[in-house]
Amino acid sequence: MSKGAATREAVLEQAVEMANRVGLAGLTIGSLAERMEMSKSGLFAHFRSKEALQRQVLAYARERFIEQAIRPALATARGEPRVRRLFEGWLACARDGAAGCVFFSATSEFDDQPGTVRDQLTSDHRDLMDSIAQMVRGGVRDGQLRPDTDPDQFAYDLHGVMLAYFYAHRLLRQPDAEARARRAFDTLLAAVRI
Amino acid sequence: MSKGAATREAVLEQAVEMANRVGLAGLTIGSLAERMEMSKSGLFAHFRSKEALQRQVLAYARERFIEQAIRPALATARGEPRVRRLFEGWLACARDGAAGCVFFSATSEFDDQPGTVRDQLTSDHRDLMDSIAQMVRGGVRDGQLRPDTDPDQFAYDLHGVMLAYFYAHRLLRQPDAEARARRAFDTLLAAVRI
Numbered sequence: 001m002s003k004g005a006a007t008r009e010a011v012l013e014q015a016v017e018m019a020n021r022v023g024l025a026g027l028t029i030g031s032l033a034e035r036m037e038m039s040k041s042g043l044f045a046h047f048r049s050k051e052a053l054q055r056q057v058l059a060y061a062r063e064r065f066i067e068q069a070i071r072p073a074l075a076t077a078r079g080e081p082r083v084r085r086l087f088e089g090w091l092a093c094a095r096d097g098a099a100g101c102v103f104f105s106a107t108s109e110f111d112d113q114p115g116t117v118r119d120q121l122t123s124d125h126r127d128l129m130d131s132i133a134q135m136v137r138g139g140v141r142d143g144q145l146r147p148d149t150d151p152d153q154f155a156y157d158l159h160g161v162m163l164a165y166f167y168a169h170r171l172l173r174q175p176d177a178e179a180r181a182r183r184a185f186d187t188l189l190a191a192v193r194i
Numbered sequence: 195m196s197k198g199a200a201t202r203e204a205v206l207e208q209a210v211e212m213a214n215r216v217g218l219a220g221l222t223i224g225s226l227a228e229r230m231e232m233s234k235s236g237l238f239a240h241f242r243s244k245e246a247l248q249r250q251v252l253a254y255a256r257e258r259f260i261e262q263a264i265r266p267a268l269a270t271a272r273g274e275p276r277v278r279r280l281f282e283g284w285l286a287c288a289r290d291g292a293a294g295c296v297f298f299s300a301t302s303e304f305d306d307q308p309g310t311v312r313d314q315l316t317s318d319h320r321d322l323m324d325s326i327a328q329m330v331r332g333g334v335r336d337g338q339l340r341p342d343t344d345p346d347q348f349a350y351d352l353h354g355v356m357l358a359y360f361y362a363h364r365l366l367r368q369p370d371a372e373a374r375a376r377r378a379f380d381t382l383l384a385a386v387r388i
Contacts, residue, residue, distance in 0.1 A: 021306050023303065105303070107365050108217070108303075112214075112215050122366055125365065153377055156358055156362065160354035163361065165354075171315065171316060184347070187351075187385060
């Protein structure tokens with residue numbers, strides 16, 4: 001890794017951390033420079049604009065999510081085991097990591113603000129829903145899941161389970177949040193299993 | 195209604211509107227005064243502090259939600275019809291009204307900020323979950339819903355359905371968001387129906 005790439009990586013890691021606390025909309029090159037003890041002009045050379053920084057934070061968070069949830073799922077046997085592995089990876093991201101949370105908070109910040117950040121959020125979400133639907137479709141093809149399963153509905157419902165988990169875990173610090181999420185996921189899966 | 199109460203009502207209505215766009219955290223007495231073309235000191239006399247204003251916006255949104263979703267449900271026959279009426283009212287709030295959205299965005303803004311606003315959000319959410327669980331419990335007692343139904347899990351799951359709807363409707367402007375939410379709700383209800 002070149003020195004520039006290493007710096008970029010370190011800055012983005014801090015930026016995700018910060019976005020997680022102050023929101024993606026609250027993230028500025030100035031506040032990030034202060035946090036990193038770097039010059040604002042140095043950081044500006046890396047990121048050019050606040051919007052570009054925000055988009056790169058999303059891209060970085062997306063990469064972490066793919067690494068921790070999507071790739072391990074794709075390396076797992078098709079059908080139910082794969083969908084379950086995805087759920088476990090997503091749960092771990094949501095519980096421990098800052099990356100997963102950025103998408104959650106960014107949504108309510110940018111839903112009324114047309115622009116490149118909102119476009120990025122929308123397209124990332126569509127990609128995630130498509131990946132889940134694809135995994136479910138594989139399970140249907142293999143005869144593990146019911147042929148009348150609606151893969152897009154499953155993706156929508158699983159997203160709801162994860163949002164409820166975020167809410168219960170992050171806002172309410174509800175001790176049984178994870179148990180509730182697991183039970184909701186099991187019910188979802190039981191409804192499509194043959 | 196006294197003149198003071200009418201003013202307060204009008205201001206809170208605008209405040210919910212604004213919070214819906216800029217977030218509850220972004221709502222200040224100054225920006226609200228500008229929007230209302232009132233003096234900042236006049237508004238300050240009504241609300242005292244930014245935190246008090248934010249709490250009163252939540253209280254106002256909570257009242258609207260009770261009026262539009264909880265009360266009509268409680269006026270409907272117990273069990274499944276009541277739970278369904280709640281769902282319909284909640285959906286309408288989330289689709290058309292600004293009030294429902296305030297809770298959604300406020301959560302990600304305040305989840306890491308201990309204080310009276312976060313406490314208010316937490317307690318409002320607990321009350322809502324308790325109300326739903328209570329409605330489900332009534333259905334179990336009447337023999338409409340399965341005796342092994344977990345009313346708290348139902349409330350958790352229904353909340354997930356609504357969060358997914360918010361996300362799909364508000365961020366993605368997904369045309370089938372409402373149809374998906376209805377289908378998710380029907381599946382949830384089918385699983386506990388006798």
